[in-house]
Amino acid sequence: MxxxxxxxxxxxxxxxxxxxxxxxxxxxxxxxxxxxxxxxxxxxxxxxxxxxxxxxxxxxxxxxxxxxRHRSRTMAVMSDAVQLQEPAYVGINNLLMRVLKANEEPDIVQLGSAWPLDELLPMKRMQKIVAAVARRDAAMLSSVSCYETNHPEFARQILRRALDWGRLDPAEIVVTTSCTEAISLCLRAVAKPGDTVAIESASYFVLLQLIESLGMKALEIPVHPKTGPSIDALELAMNAGLVQAVLLVPNANNPLGCIMPEANKQRLAGLLSRHNVPLIEDDVYGDLCFTPERPWPVKAYDTTGHVMLCSSFSKAVSPGARVGYVLAGRYAQDVAVLKMVSSGATSHFFQAVLAEFLTGSAYENQLRKMRRALSQRIARMSDAICASFPQQCTVSEPQGGFVVWVGMPEQVDALLLHQRAHEAGVACMPGQLFSASGKYGNFVRLNCGNAWSPRVQAAVSTLGALVHRLADEGAPLRSAA
CATH class of the missing domain: 1.10.10.10 (Winged helix-like DNA-binding domain superfamily/Winged helix DNA-binding domain)
Structure with a gap:
């Protein structure tokens, strides 16, 4: 022929x-x-x-x-019918601390914690900038302020990067010690113990930790694996007066990696304004999305100051710098006061270092490098999962970030998988940690930030063999980590 x-x-x-x-x-x-x-x-x-x-x-x-392309196993989408669970107090802290401690033991293959490896981060350039700033203004190493939280040049760079979204008020900026602190301050500014916070389901466990530590309740909002949280469900919750605040990751949600469409963001901004409900928007992965253009945050559509955008440069530049920020809208003064009484000003020295890194083209070059590398690593990880895990397993298709969310047969207990994987020298994050109500017992989140290597390949194969074994064993008793 x-x-x-x-x-x-x-x-x-x-x-x-x-x-x-x-x-x-x-x-x-x-x-x-x-x-x-x-x-x-x-x-x-x-x-x-x-x-x-x-x-x-x-x-x-x-x-x-x-x-x-990598081999794909599409995740099931949520039902069109909008149903809300009862708000629930969160109770994951003790379990999470045990899992994190086990996952950080030496010589374990790190598929658990969501961090890129040092070789993707601009450490050499950062070392040079640290030395240059220390020589130029050594006084910043010894000075401290409890009132002036923002280094002016760092604040200017934040505003400069937000120009595409519209004109922002410099008075909205509060520099914090990490994105996590920014989110915590925002929660404290807009809600009190006993209040209900709407979150995605599944949701990043640190966000659940914060809600638990502040004595608040969580209302889980169903999430589409491609388009993010259901706006219909959020509207239903707001109409019923169920929530006092909303906490979402619209760009590259952790653990699914989905991005909320721009139309949904615009609709959400309108809902917040009409119902006078604040949104705490975690945008820490916004710069690491694989879309042709960087997706806008919900903050871009906010005309009434109800959106509090939180982010940092820890994922793409320096986790150790511990510098985050919030564009806090109408709540800026409350957040600034809470920041002052909680921890004082974030290091002006490291703000100055990051400001210098952001001034030229270094940051954009760094983002291009990371997006390309992380996209490839996710593809390799997804392909390896499809090759090693049972046929019934599903894998998310992240549009940003560097984690994948794996659905396993119903009889597989993710906590027991974590336990056995740890014994075999592999770290993973069991799905129960991503829900306030204990859902996702047969899901696991895997980190794709590692450079692909025979050791990582072997670790994925080990996990796949363990999932096969647990699936064959039938429904086990739910285990403790």
Whole structure:
């Protein structure tokens, strides 16, 4: 049977993908390079690439070329019917502390905590800036202020980066010690013990920790794996007067990695204004989204000051600097007072260091590098999970960040998996930690921030074998970590 030239090229490249010469997340050679290398016309190469797209082997990325797709197991979407659970007090702190302690033991393969490795972070450049700032203004190493929280140049850089969203008031900025502190201050500013906070389900366990530590209740809002929390459910909760505050991660939710569509963000901003309900928006992954353009936060659509945007540069620049911030809207004064009495000013020295890093093109270059690397690492991890885990397992398709959310057969207890994985030298985060009501007992979150290596590959294979074993054992008793 006669095979056209473009079909032959598609088959040849498909064979290289099957043999992992080109791994999931890898970029294929350019169209011009393939045409020159194979002595084919550009149109023939483009026909071959379109055929490979139709076969689901590759995907085109705007202005970036063609990339190898990973194997996919789509997660189930939530029902169209909007149902709300009863608000519940959170009780994960004790369990979480035991899991985190176990996961941070030496020589364990770190698939649990959501951090990129040092080799992705700009440590050498940061060292030079630290030394330069220390030489130029050594007084900042010894000075301290309980009142003046913001270093003016750092605040200016935050406003500069937010220009695309519209004009922001400099008086909204409160610099904090991490994004976590920013969220905690915002919760304290707008809610009191016993109040109910609407959160995503599943939701990052630190957010649940904060709600628990402040004696508040959580109302879990169902989340679509692609488009984020149900705005219909949020509207229903607000209409019923069930919530005093909302706490969401609209851009690259942790653990799903989904991004709320712009229309949903705009609608949410209107709901907040009409019901006079504040939103605490965790945007720490906003700069690490894989979309062609950086997605706007809900803050961009806020015209009444109800949105409090919290973020930091810990994920992309320096976790150790411990510098975050909040654009606190109408609650800025309350947040500033709470910051002053809680911990005083965040280090002006490290604010100055980060301001210098943000001034030129270094930060944008760093983001391009990280997005490219993390996208590839997620693809490799997803492909390895599909190869090693039972067929019934599902894997999220993150649009940003560096974690994946894995659904396992119902009889698999994620806490027991964590326990056995720890004994085998692998760290993971059991799904029960991502829910106020103890849901997701058969889910696990895995970190993709590690550079791909035989050790990471073996760790995923070990987890897959353990999931197979637990699935075969049937429904186990729910275990403690």
């Amino acid at each position: 006669h095979i056209n030239l473009y079909e032959q090229l598609a088959n040849d490249l498909g064979g290289l993908i099957a043999s992992r010469v080109f791994a999931p997340g890898d970029r294929l050679p350019s169209i011009r390079h393939l045409a020159q290398q194979k002595r084919l016309s550009v149109s023939t190469v483009m026909q071959a690439l379109r055929l490979m797209e139709d076969r689901g082997l590759i995907e085109a990325r705007p202005q970036a070329g063609y990339y190898v």
